[in-house]
Amino acid sequence: MRDDIIGAISTPPGEGGIAIVRISGEGSIKKVKQIFQARVSSKDLLVQKPFMLTLGWLKDEEDEILDEVMVATMKAPRSYTGEEMVEINCHGGVIPARRCLQRVLSTGIRLAEPGEFTRRAFMNGKMDAAQAEAVIDIIRAKTDRGLKLAMKQLEGKNSDYVKELEDFLVEANMLVEANLDFSEDVGDLDYEQLRQLLLKTSAGIEKMLKSGELGDIYKEGISVSICGKPNVGKSSLLNALLRKERAIVTDVPGTTRDLIEEYINIKGIPVKLIDTAGIRETRDLVEQIGISRAQQAVRDSDLVIFLLDIEAGMNDEDRAIYNDIENKERVIVLINKDDLMVKNISEEDTKKNFPELKVIWASTKEDIGIQELEDVIEKMAVTGLMDYDNLGLTVSLRQKESLLAGKKYIQEALDAMGEVTLDCLGVDLQNAMASLGEITGRNLKEESINRIFKEFCIGK
Amino acid sequence: MIYNAGSYEVIVIGAGHAGCEAALASARMGCKTLLCTLSMEHIALMPCNPSIGGPAKAQVVREIDALGGEMAINIDKSNIQMRIINTGKGPAVQALRAQADKLEYYREMLKTLLTQKKLDVLMAEIQDIETSDNKITGVITKTGARYKCRCVVITSGTYLKGRIIIGDVMYDGGPGNQFPAMKLSASLLKNGINLGRFKTGTPPRINRRTVDFSKMIEQPGDERALAFSFISPKQKKPQMSCWLTHSTPETHRIVMDNIERAPLFTGVIKGRGPRYCPSFEDKVVRFAHKDAHQLFVEPEGRHTEEMYVQGLNTSLPEDVQMEVLRSIPGLENVRIMRTGYAIEYDYVPPSQLKLSLETKMIQGLFTAGQINGTSGYEEAAAQGLIAGINAALKIQEKEPFILKRNEAYIGVLIDDLVNKEIDEPYRLLTSRAEYRLLLRQDNADIRLTRRGREIGLVDDTRWELFNRKMDSIENTRAVFQEVSFTPADEEMNVFLTGMGSAPIKDRVSLWELLKRPEIHVADFEKMKWIEPMDAEISEQIEVQSKYEGYIAKQLEQVKKFERMENRKLSPDLDYDEVYGLANEARQRLQDVKPTSMGQASRITGVNPADINVLYIYLEKKRRN
Numbered sequence A: 001m002r003d004d005i006i007g008a009i010s011t012p013p014g015e016g017g018i019a020i021v022r023i024s025g026e027g028s029i030k031k032v033k034q035i036f037q038a039r040v041s042s043k044d045l046l047v048q049k050p051f052m053l054t055l056g057w058l059k060d061e062e063d064e065i066l067d068e069v070m071v072a073t074m075k076a077p078r079s080y081t082g083e084e085m086v087e088i089n090c091h092g093g094v095i096p097a098r099r100c101l102q103r104v105l106s107t108g109i110r111l112a113e114p115g116e117f118t119r120r121a122f123m124n125g126k127m128d129a130a131q132a133e134a135v136i137d138i139i140r141a142k143t144d145r146g147l148k149l150a151m152k153q154l155e156g157k158n159s160d161y162v163k164e165l166e167d168f169l170v171e172a173n174m175l176v177e178a179n180l181d182f183s184e185d186v187g188d189l190d191y192e193q194l195r196q197l198l199l200k201t202s203a204g205i206e207k208m209l210k211s212g213e214l215g216d217i218y219k220e221g222i223s224v225s226i227c228g229k230p231n232v233g234k235s236s237l238l239n240a241l242l243r244k245e246r247a248i249v250t251d252v253p254g255t256t257r258d259l260i261e262e263y264i265n266i267k268g269i270p271v272k273l274i275d276t277a278g279i280r281e282t283r284d285l286v287e288q289i290g291i292s293r294a295q296q297a298v299r300d301s302d303l304v305i306f307l308l309d310i311e312a313g314m315n316d317e318d319r320a321i322y323n324d325i326e327n328k329e330r331v332i333v334l335i336n337k338d339d340l341m342v343k344n345i346s347e348e349d350t351k352k353n354f355p356e357l358k359v360i361w362a363s364t365k366e367d368i369g370i371q372e373l374e375d376v377i378e379k380m381a382v383t384g385l386m387d388y389d390n391l392g393l394t395v396s397l398r399q400k401e402s403l404l405a406g407k408k409y410i411q412e413a414l415d416a417m418g419e420v421t422l423d424c425l426g427v428d429l430q431n432a433m434a435s436l437g438e439i440t441g442r443n444l445k446e447e448s449i450n451r452i453f454k455e456f457c458i459g460k
Numbered sequence B: 001m002i003y004n005a006g007s008y009e010v011i012v013i014g015a016g017h018a019g020c021e022a023a024l025a026s027a028r029m030g031c032k033t034l035l036c037t038l039s040m041e042h043i044a045l046m047p048c049n050p051s052i053g054g055p056a057k058a059q060v061v062r063e064i065d066a067l068g069g070e071m072a073i074n075i076d077k078s079n080i081q082m083r084i085i086n087t088g089k090g091p092a093v094q095a096l097r098a099q100a101d102k103l104e105y106y107r108e109m110l111k112t113l114l115t116q117k118k119l120d121v122l123m124a125e126i127q128d129i130e131t132s133d134n135k136i137t138g139v140i141t142k143t144g145a146r147y148k149c150r151c152v153v154i155t156s157g158t159y160l161k162g163r164i165i166i167g168d169v170m171y172d173g174g175p176g177n178q179f180p181a182m183k184l185s186a187s188l189l190k191n192g193i194n195l196g197r198f199k200t201g202t203p204p205r206i207n208r209r210t211v212d213f214s215k216m217i218e219q220p221g222d223e224r225a226l227a228f229s230f231i232s233p234k235q236k237k238p239q240m241s242c243w244l245t246h247s248t249p250e251t252h253r254i255v256m257d258n259i260e261r262a263p264l265f266t267g268v269i270k271g272r273g274p275r276y277c278p279s280f281e282d283k284v285v286r287f288a289h290k291d292a293h294q295l296f297v298e299p300e301g302r303h304t305e306e307m308y309v310q311g312l313n314t315s316l317p318e319d320v321q322m323e324v325l326r327s328i329p330g331l332e333n334v335r336i337m338r339t340g341y342a343i344e345y346d347y348v349p350p351s352q353l354k355l356s357l358e359t360k361m362i363q364g365l366f367t368a369g370q371i372n373g374t375s376g377y378e379e380a381a382a383q384g385l386i387a388g389i390n391a392a393l394k395i396q397e398k399e400p401f402i403l404k405r406n407e408a409y410i411g412v413l414i415d416d417l418v419n420k421e422i423d424e425p426y427r428l429l430t431s432r433a434e435y436r437l438l439l440r441q442d443n444a445d446i447r448l449t450r451r452g453r454e455i456g457l458v459d460d461t462r463w464e465l466f467n468r469k470m471d472s473i474e475n476t477r478a479v480f481q482e483v484s485f486t487p488a489d490e491e492m493n494v495f496l497t498g499m500g501s502a503p504i505k506d507r508v509s510l511w512e513l514l515k516r517p518e519i520h521v522a523d524f525e526k527m528k529w530i531e532p533m534d535a536e537i538s539e540q541i542e543v544q545s546k547y548e549g550y551i552a553k554q555l556e557q558v559k560k561f562e563r564m565e566n567r568k569l570s571p572d573l574d575y576d577e578v579y580g581l582a583n584e585a586r587q588r589l590q591d592v593k594p595t596s597m598g599q600a601s602r603i604t605g606v607n608p609a610d611i612n613v614l615y616i617y618l619e620k621k622r623r624n
């Protein structure tokens, strides 16, 4: 028996650091190869040594960089599951990890069921019988937790909304099926009515997906790191945002030695703030460790506040720190100490150096610009989603997968309408129903059969 | 006094559509078989509509045929009209439908039964089944005869404790005022088989000579020569028409005025009836906004003046039935020949069955047809065939014959019966099949003839014909793929333009061109680009080319489906032993005892985590 390829995030969601997207099954490497570009272009995942990390980028559908990742491949049977496997180390935090997984799933890889990796490991003799029961407990616990979560999500708004979508689809399918099974009783199919129903469903799914993305942010939050060279006022900024004296502030450069993490709420979004050690050349071992942690924190966070001291100006040290930040679109530049008389950074300077970025002029001392910073953080967190009405829904990854699949099939049906015979249209609709039905666990196929008898007067 | 009357390998109780197929299959597979019926004059009786086929059902009839069953051949011999319906909606739902001559249908089937080797037909009511150690040992008739046997197939239709209801008139009876079978139910119960109660109904029959057809629309048969069976000659019989009329607001007023006399509404009828076949009074109440319902008036045969009023199935009192009929255009002076009625009967909830249709409780006891909670002649015949085959295979000590959901409508039917909770009479619909595009009436022979051959029901003649057809399809397809044209071939582009089709820009094969909806094989024949071919070959070529993309989509789904289907589960598996199953799943699995992982996953109440738990359990067991 050959199993299909499955994928899932294998680090617990929301717990910073690195998240690993695991993929298992014959052909995994080939699949990942399609969406991965190695930094060293000569490197080919297919021939790469097992367990070796290959640095590179995950590409989206438009071939744009999605995330910088490290990829390790494993050949059967020498892997956790005993099957061919790929592990993609991506940036931690819910959003990047999900984005990666989503991309992986878009290649036709299936989202793993609870415990499926472990099950495969067991089936392939990677685990002894004694471990089996422990595995089952894990599966059960995960499922029960998952079920509870799903139940919670299905309460209220969310479920009403999905049900409404499902109802549209059921109605569309009912029209088609009634016409196929009972053409003599129901008369001709109104294609326009069918099209409208499908469009309504599709638009609803779209809205839900967008709202879901927003919902994720409001539920799972984002991480924001503060970086810059020593003494620019990073810890002062943390304190200002927290509105309490949390971090030690002195005029001695190199005051902060380790990461300081604090949670605040910015306009309803849970934000994990990370104050870091000022980055500079140093021989002090403790400081060195602090600096490398700072660099890691910058890499992993969803947003980065890059601080400059207006009096000190911008020198090569600042430039080096700035250049090291990857994915510049997540950077907010904050020019601190704007209360001081001596100003060595001008608006021209910032326009020249950070043409595309948001620059905030601030003083942590005088509480200038902090409000603006909060606004900017909120806006960036929900970038691109502002135009959509917020339905206030949360959408789990599994639900999202179902929604996307459903949308795809509905689109196929819309495209094919009029071009193909009704029985073929039925194939797309049945697929769409199977996908959406996964969300609420409704058997939409059965329901649409039931609806036929309710809506139409059928019968010999 | 009970006396020993003989012994058989297989005994079939009931000679309806299920019973006839079961008995023929068993005898043809070499088992000494006895077929019992309550009435020798009512074999293969159609107690309701005089037609066979239609969406989903036509596919089943062709499947029965490919497996060596009788229904297709029998209706080909005895039809009075044939039509293809759903043309233009795609090959998956296109369906042949025949109007039957009921008497002819009976005679032809009787002839076939009586000339079948190894088959005896007996008129007797079976009142008891005998078992020992949960194994079938024999049956006993009303008159005290004991027949010993190793397998029994019960196909008792609507006769078990049959109760007829017409208004406030009620009596025990089978369809068409025959005797009911009042005793067998108790014997089943005693052997641990649970029973439920369903209801169905039929319209009044009217006298043709009292109908004014000038007020109705004629529905003639098809011009083409058509046949259900792969081996029937495609000859055209003289066609008899059906007639379309409708009910009127006056009809509905009559129904409403008498609604307190309708047993459906007074609570007299308790059995659950089918929603796809509601009674007329039900339609009037539920669809009060409609002021007309379609009604088809259909002949019941060439040798009778009786006509069936499709759409008017009812258990209203007889006087109301008469009033209702006479309010319908064309029926103002009509006379009833048989009164419409409802019938309640015992059935065996089919979750008690294995996929082979053997009961889980009693070894060697099979049930098939309406007794399993289905309705429809075709559904009954299909189950009868499978039960007959499996009874014979059991005698031969061979593995049961099971069709999967991706192989046949018959597979969908039986899988649904066993795994779903059936709470109304079950009827096949094309929408119940997830791989509809693969399960077409045009390819039933291609799908199943080989399987029929393997079990020994496809004879040499059919097998040879079949192989010839397959070769011919293969060769023709090769030609279509090889013959190609370039834009330089002016003849082609002139032809395409003439057909309102875009001219070609690159080299294109006939196979690719055929994918265009407006282009057909016949056009190529006319252009002399290919040799003329049989209609059934060109049909295959056309469907396979035009629907290649969608068929591929469905085959992809099937691959996934089969992976789990091929992972077998032992019927002895004790689910109480499986650590980690959710309680509901454990209960349902214990009840159904699925034979494959796929089947397990379709059972209501079993979720993916339970399936994973099962996988692990099995692996652990394998290692020990």
Ligand SMILES: Cc1cc2nc3c(=O)[nH]c(=O)nc-3n(C[C@H](O)[C@H](O)[C@H](O)COP(=O)(O)OP(=O)(O)OC[C@H]3O[C@@H](n4cnc5c(N)ncnc54)[C@H](O)[C@@H]3O)c2cc1C
Pocket: A460, B013, B014, B015, B016, B017, B018, B019, B036, B037, B038, B039, B042, B043, B044, B045, B046, B047, B048, B049, B124, B125, B126, B127, B155, B156, B157, B158, B159, B160, B175, B181, B184, B200, B201, B202, B277, B341, B342, B343, B368, B369, B370, B371, B374, B375, B376, B377, B380, B381
């Ligand atoms: C009033 C009525 C209306 C219907 N309406 C519809 C409809 O609208 N649409 C539809 O699709 N289907 C309808 N049906 C159902 C359809 O007729 C049946 O599904 C089909 O005929 C069942 O076939 P069968 O072989 O299971 O049983 P049947 O054809 O009923 O045959 C049963 C056989 O068993 C024999 N038998 C029973 N008990 C014993 C015994 N104890 N000993 C010996 N022999 C026994 C009988 O003599 C008979 O030969 C209707 C049926 C009835 C009666």
Ligand SMILES: Nc1nc2c(ncn2[C@@H]2O[C@H](COP(=O)(O)OP(=O)(O)OP(=O)(O)O)[C@@H](O)[C@H]2O)c(=O)[nH]1
Pocket: A229, A230, A231, A232, A233, A234, A235, A236, A237, A248, A249, A250, A251, A252, A253, A254, A255, A256, A257, A276, A277, A278, A279, A336, A337, A338, A339, A340, A362, A363, A364, A365, A366
């Ligand atoms: N005038 C003025 N001084 C500020 C402002 N923000 C911070 N300072 C001062 O700058 C000095 C350094 O502040 P910190 O917040 O400790 O700086 P840091 O970036 O955390 O320094 P390290 O932890 O050493 O990297 C302190 O003396 C602060 O009081 C400001 O907005 N205006």
Ligand SMILES: [Mg+2]
Pocket: A234, A235, A236, A247, A248, A249, A255, A256, A276, A278
């Ligand atoms: Mg500090």
